[in-house]
Amino acid sequence: MDEIADRVFPQITERGLEDLRARIGVPIENTLEPWCHEATRDAIRHYAHGIGDDNPLWCDPDYAATTACGDVIAPPSFLFACSRIISGYVGGLPGVHAMWAGADWTWHRPIRRNVAIETEAWLKDLIVHQTRFSGRAVQQIYHVRFREKGGGLLAEADSWCFRTDRDIAREQGTKYAGLKEKPPKRYSEDELIEIYRHYAQEEVRGAKPRYWEDVAEGEPLPVMVKGPMTVTGFIAFAQGWGGLYIRANKLAWKQVHKHPGLGIKNAFGIPDCPERVHWENDFATRVGAPGAYDYGPERCSWLTHQLTNWMGDTGFLAKASCKIRRHNPEGDTLFFRARLARKFRDETGAYVEIQQEAVNQDGEQSVVGAGTVRLPSRG
DSSP states (O other): OOOOSSOOSOOOOHHHHHHHHTTBTOBOOSOOOOSOSBOOHHHHHHHHHHTTOOOHHHHOHHHHTTSTTOSOBOOGGGGGGGOTTTTTOOOSSTTOEEEEEEEEEEEOSOOBTTOBEEEEEEEEEEEEEEETTTEEEEEEEEEEEEEETTSOEEEEEEEEEEEEOHHHHHHTOOTTHHHHHSOOOOOOHHHHHHHHHHHHHOOOOTTSOOOGGGOOTTOBOOOEEEOSOOHHHHHHHHHHHOOSSOOOHHHHHHHHHHOGGGOEEOTTSOEEOGGGGGTOHHHHHHTTOSSSBOOHHHHHHHHHHHHHHHHOTTOEEEEEEEEEOSOOBTTOOEEEEEEEEEEEEETTEEEEEEEEEEEETTSOEEEEEEEEEEEOOOO
């Protein structure tokens, strides 16, 4: 792509990439403090409600006391609130936009109430791509391990962001050329009734075991709906997850003073965080997005929400993957569809593999995912 004559933002440089490559495999020290150090009752509930999940196993101690867990546990994706790295806090290339784009998770045990969580992380790889969104983009992959303080491994994951040239994405990117010309979506009452019907019929499996012997390869999972998306919903997720750069007053000043690339001036000339692409349409379009859009970890959490609803209290989500395909601007609605792709056993139990996909109200693919669930067996 041609160079932009009047640049607004910093760009990806070979020197910056060289500096980043030198960090591969090096443990990351002194990262931003996580939103949650411990899986307290309130922290778990705030996170679950932030993704629209009212499963009583996460949210109701009286109910949870009657289950095999004996107390509330956290939804698997709660760990996004326990590490800024897994959530998209990337080092290097100051001032270059970062978009969280996917993760591969493995969980080893449930996240129990009041457990203190420690993490270790390192840059795993850098991959350069050519994209329709911004021309050259850099996939920046991190590995993070989550441990119970003084105990064993809870989970581990690879997550990645794409670093993109904001000016090229805005001026020359073709991915959203058609979408930018479309008028904002306005829902009819009949459309809203159909969306809300899915909410009214959403099933949380709960205490009734779903046995491995009772499911068959090829069978579908219930469709899950998320949306219509609003800035209110994005803020609800940030309340439970914590965000990356949301700070107020003196703390905002300290952040920008330490990392000047995070301070991008708003309409009032005030340096403000790049995270406002999720609630400011004007700023979102300046970086090449079609408008204020949802969070990547939020969408990953919606995929795991569909799986935990289906598997019930006696299931265990062992693995999950998420690959984001496009932005979901305010006004979009996602329909999550899934099917059971494979059943198998090994020495640790009876498992199913599930393939997932979400499309928006126009049938455009938003995200693909997969999960491996251990189910109870009558055998």
